[in-house]
Amino acid sequence: xxxxxxxxxxxxxxxxxxxxxxxxxxxxxxxxxxxxxxxxxxxxxxxxxxxxxxxxxxxxxxxxxxxxxxxxxxxxxxxxxxxxxxxxxxxxxxxxxxxxxxxxxxxxxxxxxxxxxxxxxxxxxxxxxxxxxxxxxxxxxxxxxxxxxxxxxxxxxxxxxxxxxxxxxxxxxxxxxxxxxxxxxxxxxxxxxxxxxxxxxxxxxxxxxxxxxxxxxxxxxxxxxxxxxxxxxxxxxxxxxxxxxxxxxxxxxxxxxxxxxxxxxxxxxxxxxxxxxxxxxxxxxxxxxxxxxxxxxxx
Amino acid sequence: xxxxxxxxxxxxxxxxxxxxxxxxxxxxxxxxxxxxxxxxxxxxxxxxxxxxxxxxxxxxxxxxxxxxxxxxxxxxxxxxxxxxxxxxxxxxxxxxxxxxxxxxxxxxxxxxxxxxxxxxxxxxxxxxxxxxxxxxxxxxxxxxxxxxxxxxxxxxxxxxxxxxxxxxxxxxxxxxxxxxxxxxxxxxxxxxxxxxxxxxxxxxxxxxxxxxxxxxxxxxxxxxxxxxxxxxxxxxxxxxxxxxxxxxxxxxxxxxxxxxxxxxxx
Numbered sequence: 001x002x003x004x005x006x007x008x009x010x011x012x013x014x015x016x017x018x019x020x021x022x023x024x025x026x027x028x029x030x031x032x033x034x035x036x037x038x039x040x041x042x043x044x045x046x047x048x049x050x051x052x053x054x055x056x057x058x059x060x061x062x063x064x065x066x067x068x069x070x071x072x073x074x075x076x077x078x079x080x081x082x083x084x085x086x087x088x089x090x091x092x093x094x095x096x097x098x099x100x101x102x103x104x105x106x107x108x109x110x111x112x113x114x115x116x117x118x119x120x121x122x123x124x125x126x127x128x129x130x131x132x133x134x135x136x137x138x139x140x141x142x143x144x145x146x147x148x149x150x151x152x153x154x155x156x157x158x159x160x161x162x163x164x165x166x167x168x169x170x171x172x173x174x175x176x177x178x179x180x181x182x183x184x185x186x187x188x189x190x191x192x193x194x195x196x197x198x199x200x201x202x203x204x205x206x207x208x209x210x211x212x213x214x215x216x217x218x219x220x221x222x223x224x225x226x227x228x229x230x231x232x233x234x235x236x237x238x239x240x241x242x243x244x245x246x247x248x249x250x251x252x253x254x255x256x257x258x259x260x261x262x263x264x265x266x267x268x269x270x271x272x273x274x275x276x277x278x279x280x281x282x283x284x285x286x287x288x289x290x291x292x293x294x295x296x297x298x299x
Numbered sequence: 300x301x302x303x304x305x306x307x308x309x310x311x312x313x314x315x316x317x318x319x320x321x322x323x324x325x326x327x328x329x330x331x332x333x334x335x336x337x338x339x340x341x342x343x344x345x346x347x348x349x350x351x352x353x354x355x356x357x358x359x360x361x362x363x364x365x366x367x368x369x370x371x372x373x374x375x376x377x378x379x380x381x382x383x384x385x386x387x388x389x390x391x392x393x394x395x396x397x398x399x400x401x402x403x404x405x406x407x408x409x410x411x412x413x414x415x416x417x418x419x420x421x422x423x424x425x426x427x428x429x430x431x432x433x434x435x436x437x438x439x440x441x442x443x444x445x446x447x448x449x450x451x452x453x454x455x456x457x458x459x460x461x462x463x464x465x466x467x468x469x470x471x472x473x474x475x476x477x478x479x480x481x482x483x484x485x486x487x488x489x490x491x492x493x494x495x496x497x498x499x500x501x502x503x504x505x506x507x508x509x510x511x512x513x514x515x516x517x518x519x520x521x522x523x524x525x526x527x528x529x530x531x532x533x534x535x536x537x538x539x540x541x542x543x544x545x546x547x548x549x550x551x552x553x554x555x556x557x558x559x560x561x562x563x564x565x
């Protein structure tokens with residue numbers, strides 16, 4: 001059973017071209033509009049990613065200002081990676097976009113509508129999988145099925161489990177899965193509701209190197225297939241370059257760099273890749289030297 | 300074959316010490332090393348057991364005691380669970396009631412026996428009241444602790460997936476608190492028998508404790524020992540029931556149901 005997954009991960013599926021971007025209108029009635037098989041209901045929604053706009057967004061916790069007047073706009077269907085050192089405010093930014101926290105200044109827009117709390121079209125993948133240990137893998141995925149579609153929840157959940165290659169573990173408890181498998185279940189749970197915006201809060205940080213690469217390919221493949229907008233927070237620059245259309249560097253609560261990665265997909269670790277990786281890393285390190293020993297490095 | 304023997308040994312092992320003690324006890328009694336008036340031999344106790352079983356006294360006593368124990372457990376347990384639930388879910392309610400509950404909890408409930416006899420006499424209500432009081436607090440504390448120690452990450456996940464109010468509690472909070480609630484149940488089953496024994500010994504006109512006290516009046520030590528052994532068996536039985544509940548409700552938990560050996564690398 002697992003061989004389908006391995007094939008999908010390792011066989012080059014570059015033939016699948018990015019779906020064309022169509023202008024997005026806010027769906028008034030969720031679930032209405034597209035009629036078809038269950039499969040289509042969440043696979044065939046390509047090109048319906050949400051756009052995100054941050055206008056002078058600030059966030060302070062008591063005395064500490066974590067984000068200062070951040071301006072950022074993310075197009076529909078775009079894959080944006082947010083990098084930065086730990087404590088730079090990148091996770092806070094993601095929580096603001098998710099609607100889990102509210103900004104202390106500025107406005108966030110999702111599809112030109114101000115963000116007001118948690119939205120059923122937005123899903124988050126956390127660093128830990130956060131599966132409910134008392135529900136089976138399949139029932140955990142069912143949690144992601146929106147209520148208005150609850151009738152065929154199990155069938156939908158099973159279909160998405162197939163996409164992440166875990167259909168043979170559907171009846172297992174989460175406690176017997178490995179870390180990578182748990183994250184794949186969490187990904188299935190996030191995808192089953194056909195979100196238009198998927199936020200990743202360092203979801204691969206706790207995985208080993210090989211599982212990471214496997215998961216990166218899986219995320220990229222599913223992103224191309226589903227067409228959601230993706231925002232990935234990571235401290236791994238090479239992961240950002242491997243996955244993102246754009247890499248945004250956050251430094252001291254501000255956007256310090258906004259770089260478009262012009263490499264073709266799927267990305268190979270060639271000289272172009274190394275160029276972008278070095279560019280971003282140098283920018284991160286340079287600010288560090290400016291900060292610590294500004295007078296020693298004069299050229 | 301060797302594995303089979305080892306498994307049989309595993310089943311047999313917990314009973315080795317009790318059986319040895321009983322055998323030693325019988326031998327010491329037979330050789331007159333333990334006088335009859337101090338402790339009757341196991342065979343004598345067994346004979347007394349058969350006698351009381353045949354005249355129906357034993358079944359009646361066990362029935363009466365079991366009804367008291369379970370009624371008290373049901374009342375006290377549901378009050379403790381509800382209180383723990385309300386306090387765990389609503390901080391304002393916890394602020395209102397928790398310190399009062401803690402004060403009452405620290406009164407040894409058996410110290411209330413004189414007062415309870417004055418209130419209820421020696422009827423059923425007195426015993427049920429005491430059992431309920433003894434059972435309430437272990438369940439209350441463990442329910443509250445269980446709810447408070449549910450992983451906040453899971454609750455946040457639930458909110459992201461649109462679960463709120465009743466649904467969030469049913470799907471995330473309560474199942475998360477359940478292992479702790481069941482620990483409370485096991486504790487309180489112990490308290491249940493303890494309270495009942497004391498209450499029945501001091502003031503009762505039926506039940507196992509009454510049978511024991513009555514037999515003491517007539518110096519039927521075999522019956523007294525029989526009653527004590529009965530309590531031990533009933534205690535073991537309720538522990539088995541609690542373990543059964545854990546096995547059934549916590550089968551997702553690595554400690555109870557899941558075989559961790561089936562973990563496979565991805």
